[in-house]
Amino acid sequence: MSNISSNEERLVEKRRLFAEEGLLHFDLFAEKATELLTKSKALSRIIGRAYPIIILDEFQDTNFDEWNFIKALGGQSRMLALADAEQRIYEFRGADPKRIGEFVTQFTPDTFDFGTENHRSNGTDIAVFGNELLSGANKGKKYKDVNILGYGFYAGKSQLFPLKGVVLQAMKRLISADVKDWSLAILVPTKQLMFQVSDYLDNNIDGLPALQHEVALDSEAPALAAVLIAGLLEGGKDANSISRQMLQNLCTHIRGRKGSKQPNQTDLALVQALETYQSTELIRGTKRKKIVDAVEQLGDARMQLKCTGDPAADWLTVREMIYQSGMETLQQVSIDAKYLRLLHKGAMLRSRLGELWRKTGTYQGAEASVRDALLQEHFSASLKPLHGIHIMTIHKSKGKEFSEVVIYEGSHQGRILRAGCNESETAQAMLTLRVAVTRAMRRATILTPERDCCPFL
Numbered sequence: 108m109s110n111i112s113s114n115e116e117r118l119v120e121k122r123r124l125f126a127e128e129g130l131l132h133f134d135l136f137a138e139k140a141t142e143l144l145t146k147s148k149a150l151s152r153i154i155g156r157a158y159p160i161i162i163l164d165e166f167q168d169t170n171f172d173e174w175n176f177i178k179a180l181g182g183q184s185r186m187l188a189l190a191d192a193e194q195r196i197y198e199f200r201g202a203d204p205k206r207i208g209e210f211v212t213q214f215t216p217d218t219f220d221f222g223t224e225n226h227r228s229n230g231t232d233i234a235v236f237g238n239e240l241l242s243g244a245n246k247g248k249k250y251k252d253v254n255i256l257g258y259g260f261y262a263g264k265s266q267l268f269p270l271k272g273v274v275l276q277a278m279k280r281l282i283s284a285d286v287k288d289w290s291l292a293i294l295v296p297t298k299q300l301m302f303q304v305s306d307y308l309d310n311n312i313d314g315l316p317a318l319q320h321e322v323a324l325d326s327e328a329p330a331l332a333a334v335l336i337a338g339l340l341e342g343g344k345d346a347n348s349i350s351r352q353m354l355q356n357l358c359t360h361i362r363g364r365k366g367s368k369q370p371n372q373t374d375l376a377l378v379q380a381l382e383t384y385q386s387t388e389l390i391r392g393t394k395r396k397k398i399v400d401a402v403e404q405l406g407d408a409r410m411q412l413k414c415t416g417d418p419a420a421d422w423l424t425v426r427e428m429i430y431q432s433g434m435e436t437l438q439q440v441s442i443d444a445k446y447l448r449l450l451h452k453g454a455m456l457r458s459r460l461g462e463l464w465r466k467t468g469t470y471q472g473a474e475a476s477v478r479d480a481l482l483q484e485h486f487s488a489s490l491k492p493l494h495g496i497h498i499m500t501i502h503k504s505k506g507k508e509f510s511e512v513v514i515y516e517g518s519h520q521g522r523i524l525r526a527g528c529n530e531s532e533t534a535q536a537m538l539t540l541r542v543a544v545t546r547a548m549r550r551a552t553i554l555t556p557e558r559d560c561c562p563f564l
Contacts, residue, residue, distance in 0.1 A: 114369060137172040144179040155183025165506060166190035166210065170201025178213060186214055193241060194505070194542050227508050228252070228548050236551075237541045240563060252550050255564050257557030267307040270515050271315050273552055274308075274496065277511045278318075280550070292509040293498045294543045298325075300521035305498050323499030324446060328364035330481045332443035333456065335360055337477035340425045340460070340470045342409050350406030354381055356474075357402065360440055377436065401432040414470065418460035421470070455480055501543045512547035514540070518556040524563065537563055 124130040131139065144151045161180055163169075166188040169177065177186065190207050203209075211218070228234055231252035239245040258269035274293065281289040295301050301322065308318045335356040343349040358378045362370055370378075377395060384390045390399050408428055414421045430441035447456070459476045463469070493507060501514070516523045524536045540563055544551045555561040 117369060137170075137176040141172070141176045141179045144176075144182070151179070151183050154180065158184055160185045160187060163188045163190075165194075167192055167195040167206060168197040168202045168505075169206055170197075171203075172201075174203075174206060174209065177210075181214055186210075186216070188216070193238075193538060194545075195538060197502075227545070231547075231549065233545060233547055233551055237545045240541050240544070241537060246564070252547075253544060254550070254552045256552060256554050257560055258554050259557045264313050265307060266518065267304060268313050268315070270304065270513070270554055271308065271313070271318070273513055273554060274318065275315065277513060277550070277552065278496075281510055286510050286549070288492065288494050289511075290493045290509040291496045292493075292504060292507070292512045292546060293320075293496065294501045294504050294512060294514045294546070295498070295521055296501060296516055296523055296539075297521045298500060300515075300517050301498055301500055304515065308496070308498070318496055320496035320498055323497065323503040325366050326481070327366040328360075328443040329446040331356075331360040331363050332440045333447055333481060334474055334478050335440055336422065336425055336429065336444055337456075337460075337470075338474040339405065339409055339429070340414075340421060341473040342470065343406075346403070346406035346410045348406075349409050350403045351385065352474075353402050353405060354385055354399070357436070357440070358382055360443075361436065364439075364443060398434050398436055401434045401437055405429065405432060405437075414464075416464050416468070418457045418464065422456070422460070501539050504546050505542060507546055508548055509546055510549050512543065512551045513554065514543045514551065515554045516556070516561060518559065523555075523561050 118134075121132040121135055124132065125135060125139065144154065158180075161184045163177060163186060167190040180186065188207075188210050190210075192204065192207055195202050195204060210216070232250050233252050236245055236250050236253040239248070256269070256273065260266065261268050270293070274291065277291050281291065293304060295304060301324075305320065305322050308320055311317045335353065338352050338356050339349065343352065358381050361374050361378050377398075380390060380392065380395050381399070384395075384399060390396050405428060409425075412424070412428075426441050426444055430438050432438070456477060459480050460470060460473055463472055463476060493509065497509070504512075514523075523540055524533060528536065540561075544553070553561070553564065555564060
């Protein structure tokens with residue numbers, strides 16, 4: 108897919124992979140499942156008998172293909188849709204404000220309005236704030252369980268100093284109240300701000316203690332970096348075979364590190380050139396030639412490396428070798444791998460690699476073992492309970508609940524409402540803030556710059 112330059116071409120390639128190679132991309136699941144149900148009445152009846160009642164959670168965020176799939180399922184099954192139009196924050200991926208009305212037209216259901224019910228934060232005025240936020244009635248009003256704080260600047264302190272202070276106060280409240288298995292979410296508008304907050308909480312600067320926490324990080328970049336490092340750690344029969352495998356893993360890392368987001372043209376051209384080199388041994392461009400040379404040097408260096416049998420030490424040695432190559436593309440692999448710390452995958456990977464070493468005295472099979480371990484972790488992550496401190500973007504918090512929530516926006520970057528937003532984007536930002544506040548069960552705190560307060564507050 109290295110020669111793909113647009114979302115339209117990407118969709119064509121996904122469909123080709125399905126038709127010719129039997130590979131189904133997640134984005135095509137709803138479309139293809141709909142085709143199956145509409146073409147085969149027998150299959151539709153089988154599904155209907157197996158699932159006579161289907162519950163559709165967060166229905167307001169369904170896109171066009173998902174809605175068609177739901178209509179196909181509804182031919183044989185009773186559909187129960189749970190939806191809140193005021194929590195529709197996924198218009199960027201196809202959610203439509205008309206969707207709830209379309210459901211009513213399609214299925215003529217009995218309707219129940221639970222708008223006055225509040226099970227998550229019962230006994231608080233959190234939901235009241237969320238509802239009044241949409242009409243502007245919240246402005247100038249005081250709430251018992253929603254605290255709005257304007258933060259300023261402290262001489263000699265980080266800009267994030269007030270945030271950590273608020274987090275420490277929230278922890279003290281929860282512990283003093285003896286809240287069992289408490290959870291505290293720090294919600295921010297952007298990934299960049301999420302990383303900055305995580306780095307700050309990891310340190311004890313400004314006279315405040317470091318705080319252990321989890322980060323809701325997209326796993327593609329660190330996982331693909333880990334596979335590349337594991338492959339280099341595994342080694343091979345000679346330097347050439349090692350560098351060849353590393354080039355293949357490097358292409359996969361470049362293509363996939365941004366998840367579903369399209370790589371830029373420069374990266375796509377680089378991947379195409381590296382893939383061409385693997386079959387022709389011809390490479391054009393000084394920078395590309397340097398990358399190939401660096402990979403080949405790493406193959407030579409791996410052949411000379413004497414591993415210690417300590418998986419953590421050997422992993423760091425290989426990661427540092429990659430960084431010391433001096434090539435930005437390779438250094439990005441090393442940087443992405445550092446985020447495995449945020450995913451708390453270190454202990455799991457050490458265990459897998461340690462087991463390989465004990466059996467053979469080598470890391471033979473490391474790449475496959477790491478790939479398998481990360482895949483298993485990916486599918487089990489959603490089953491883990493949310494305890495302690497969690498940092499995530501507001502969109503990642505959708506569908507979750509926490510004892511307390513702290514919402515933080517930066518003074519320049521990472522604003523809840525970006526400068527220059529149109530009417531639709533402003534409405535989406537307001538709905539997003541409402542979602543963030545209503546993730547809290549006991550208390551929500553919003554931190555906004557004192558001199559440039561969020562206009563919704």
